[in-house]
Amino acid sequence: MLLSGADxxxxxxIEQGCDTVFGYPGGQALNIYDSLYAHSNEINHILTAxxxxxxxxxxxxxxxxxxxxxxxxxSGPGATNLVTGIATAYLDSIPLIAICGNVPTTxxxxxxxxxxxxxxxxxxxxxxxxxVNDVEDLADIxxxxxxxxxxxxxxxxxxxxxxxxxxxxxxxxxxxxxxxEEPFAAKNDRxxxxxxxxxxxxxxxxxxxxxxxxxxxxxxxxxxxxxxxxPIGCSLMGLSAIPTDYPRFLxxxxxxxxxxxxxxxxxxxxxxSLGVRFNDRVTGNRQKFATGAKIIHIDVDGSExxxxxxxxxxxxxxxxxxLEKLLPMLKENKxxxxxxxxxxxxxxxxxCLDKREGLTPRKVILILNKxxxxxxxxxxxxxxxxxxxxxxxxxxxxxxxxxxxxxxxMGFGFGAAIGAAFGxxxxxxxxxxxxxxxxxxNELATAVRYNIPIVILIMNNGVLxxxxxxxxxxxxxxxSNSVLExxxxxxxxxxxxxxxxxxxxxxxxxDEALSRAFRxxxxxxxxxxxxxxxxxxxxxxxxxxxDDIITNLEVEQ
Amino acid sequence: MNxxxxxVLVNNQFGVLNRVTSMFRRRRFNISSxxxxxxxTSELSRITVVFDGDDAGKQQLINHLYKLPDVCSIKxxxxxxSVSFELLLIKMKNETxxxxxxxxxxxxxxxxxxxxxKDYMMFRLTETTKRIDDFINLMRExxxxxxxxxxxxxxxxxxxxxxxxxxx
Numbered sequence: 027m028l029l030s031g032a033d034x035x036x037x038x039x040i041e042q043g044c045d046t047v048f049g050y051p052g053g054q055a056l057n058i059y060d061s062l063y064a065h066s067n068e069i070n071h072i073l074t075a076x077x078x079x080x081x082x083x084x085x086x087x088x089x090x091x092x093x094x095x096x097x098x099x100x101s102g103p104g105a106t107n108l109v110t111g112i113a114t115a116y117l118d119s120i121p122l123i124a125i126c127g128n129v130p131t132t133x134x135x136x137x138x139x140x141x142x143x144x145x146x147x148x149x150x151x152x153x154x155x156x157x158v159n160d161v162e163d164l165a166d167i168x169x170x171x172x173x174x175x176x177x178x179x180x181x182x183x184x185x186x187x188x189x190x191x192x193x194x195x196x197x198x199x200x201x202x203x204x205x206x207e208e209p210f211a212a213k214n215d216r217x218x219x220x221x222x223x224x225x226x227x228x229x230x231x232x233x234x235x236x237x238x239x240x241x242x243x244x245x246x247x248x249x250x251x252x253x254x255x256x257p258i259g260c261s262l263m264g265l266s267a268i269p270t271d272y273p274r275f276l277x278x279x280x281x282x283x284x285x286x287x288x289x290x291x292x293x294x295x296x297x298x299s300l301g302v303r304f305n306d307r308v309t310g311n312r313q314k315f316a317t318g319a320k321i322i323h324i325d326v327d328g329s330e331x332x333x334x335x336x337x338x339x340x341x342x343x344x345x346x347x348x349l350e351k352l353l354p355m356l357k358e359n360k361x362x363x364x365x366x367x368x369x370x371x372x373x374x375x376x377x378c379l380d381k382r383e384g385l386t387p388r389k390v391i392l393i394l395n396k397x398x399x400x401x402x403x404x405x406x407x408x409x410x411x412x413x414x415x416x417x418x419x420x421x422x423x424x425x426x427x428x429x430x431x432x433x434x435x436m437g438f439g440f441g442a443a444i445g446a447a448f449g450x451x452x453x454x455x456x457x458x459x460x461x462x463x464x465x466x467x468n469e470l471a472t473a474v475r476y477n478i479p480i481v482i483l484i485m486n487n488g489v490l491x492x493x494x495x496x497x498x499x500x501x502x503x504x505x506s507n508s509v510l511e512x513x514x515x516x517x518x519x520x521x522x523x524x525x526x527x528x529x530x531x532x533x534x535x536x537d538e539a540l541s542r543a544f545r546x547x548x549x550x551x552x553x554x555x556x557x558x559x560x561x562x563x564x565x566x567x568x569x570x571x572x573d574d575i576i577t578n579l580e581v582e583q
Numbered sequence: 584m585n586x587x588x589x590x591v592l593v594n595n596q597f598g599v600l601n602r603v604t605s606m607f608r609r610r611r612f613n614i615s616s617x618x619x620x621x622x623x624t625s626e627l628s629r630i631t632v633v634f635d636g637d638d639a640g641k642q643q644l645i646n647h648l649y650k651l652p653d654v655c656s657i658k659x660x661x662x663x664x665s666v667s668f669e670l671l672l673i674k675m676k677n678e679t680x681x682x683x684x685x686x687x688x689x690x691x692x693x694x695x696x697x698x699x700x701k702d703y704m705m706f707r708l709t710e711t712t713k714r715i716d717d718f719i720n721l722m723r724e725x726x727x728x729x730x731x732x733x734x735x736x737x738x739x740x741x742x743x744x745x746x747x748x749x750x751x
Contacts, residue, residue, distance in 0.1 A: 154652045329646035
């Protein structure tokens with residue numbers, strides 16, 4: 027079949043099982059959009075308000091489904107607007123394909139109108155990228171891009187397609203969707219070594235991250251935890267992998283993690299780490315991090331081993347396959363003393379939980395929990411609200427907590443919630459702050475246009491809360507540019523875009539508003555007023571260790 | 584700080600040198616010399632990089648280079664297991680008072696005159712990096728007009744090749 031480059035792009039997306047793309051047209055993407063027009067019954071294109079929103083939507087779609095998210099843009103500013111979205115996906119290892127139009131090859135390098143070197147710009151934030159010179163290479167490049175995006179440690183791949191390559195024709199033949207590279211288990215000698223260390227451990231602790239969800243190794247991890255009687259904690263990216271109420275699960279650890287999980291990790295004699303990368307937000311001061319523990323690190327990406335912490339045993343391989351091999355080599359083992367210790371940490375945590383009356387941040391999330399279905403994806407932006415959500419949300423199903431972990435992208439959540447709603451075909455939730463929401467609230471136009479049911483819960487304190495928290499604690503309360511002093515009426519904003527919304531100030535009002543929001547047909551904003559001096563606690567101060575943990579704060583007004 | 588010599592076998596495509604050197608930039612390694620050329624097959628290019636750093640950083644860099652889809656294999660060289668040479672072209676001012684001294688020194692190092700006029704002499708020297716450094720230092724006694732050196736090229740002392748470790 028003789029097809030144009032633009033048609034080949036759309037055909038390959040269909041061939042690879044992609045049914046939804048997000049994007050924004052423009053001069054150098056017109057041919058691609060013309061092909062979309064012709065294939066609109068086979069592939070669904072979601073037009074966002076801004077390319078950044080489209081990139082986050084494709085990312086949210088990928089996180090919610092485990093499939094490859096796809097985003098389109100035109101050249102120049104269209105392509106540069108994708109950059110934050112691509113970087114967000116890169117840092118969190120999300121499979122994403124970005125296809126950009128560019129000026130014709132004859133114009134490349136002449137600073138033509140809307141010409142930009144997007145492959146150069148995205149070099150450090152993609153797994154790989156391609157500039158397509160010749161339409162004959164296009165199909166192979168696209169298939170290779172899908173294979174790369176989802177294989178091993180997933181990540182974004184960008185393909186830059188000049189306009190003349192979109193127009194030029196070549197033969198296209200259908201091929202079945204590419205498979206990801208065959209996963210492999212770690213080497214046997216390493217697994218033997220790890221088994222010995224685990225069998226000798228008295229106070230083992232399991233720490234997992236997003237890699238566990240990618241490898242779909244939840245069952246193997248839980249079987250292992252049961253067998254060796256170990257408590258479990260996770261990084262932000264690991265949240266939702268296993269149900270929050272799983273008895274061994276102590277919650278997220280790290281700078282704003284649960285006291286119990288952070289203390290258990292700090293006191294462990296063995297940390298079995300699965301699909302994690304020991305980010306500084308998890309370890310705090312790396313020199314003082316879990317000094318009494320041996321670290322076993324299993325990751326599909328060998329470059330993560332020994333990168334930031336000194337593991338005694340690094341195993342490069344698929345987490346699921348490696349755990350399958352490791353499991354039979356472990357001795358069944360009960361550790362009552364370790365259990366008692368962990369239980370004591372749990373009681374300490376219980377005693378410092380925020381039990382104040384009124385619309386406290388914790389209360390906001392606990393009320394939200396009542397409305398979440400098994401399949402509801404909760405997306406967040408970045409800041410205090412993100413941490414409160416991570417600490418207190420109740421998860422039941424994997425891939426239902428969607429948050430920018432590595433890059434910490436404010437403005438991520440709305441696009442992601444749009445993508446997640448398309449991915450799950452259900453109502454999604456955006457927990458955000460007034461600062462983060464202000465960054466990409468233009469996407470309300472998208473949510474209204476496609477009538478996407480999204481509950482938007484703005485934890486509105488009139489300040490950049492996390493910045494303020496640091497300024498309070500470490501910058502002598504110099505609230506430099508963190509007080510918003512805006513006069514935005516989010517309810518009126520919702521109405522002006524064709525959505526609904528309301529403001530709440532008490533737990534009862536929030537409860538009622540949520541019951542309306544979860545019945546609404548389209549997007550629904552809840553402007554939830556909270557105090558500007560709420561803190562995210564506990565907190566590991568930057569550069570500190572567990573000995574410096576702050577669990578309680580009374581700040582003079 | 585240690586000095587490392589690493590050969591990277593890559594797909595011979597535009598942009599690939601940028602991908603490889605960008606990895607050095609991101610890890611803040613300063614490249615002290617770099618050579619690139621096609622190999623025994625036109626599909627592959629060989630990049631030889633000499634840089635300074637510490638062991639942990641170097642290992643991290645190699646791990647990250649391996650993640651680039653265009654990187655086929657990587658080999659690290661030490662003085663013991665490899666042969667390394669570079670090429671120097673050096674242009675000296677030709678003056679009566681120094682002419683014989685320069686030619687004598689060049690002879691001692693095995694540098695060959697490749698161009699000669701009444702104002703200047705150009706020498707070529709193929710030697711180890713150390714010997715080339717020594718020669719240049721010696722020439723500093725006289726008037727150096729211009730220097731150009733290629734950077735190291737290295738091969739392992741054995742019948743095994745870098746291609747044999749493709750797809751680790």
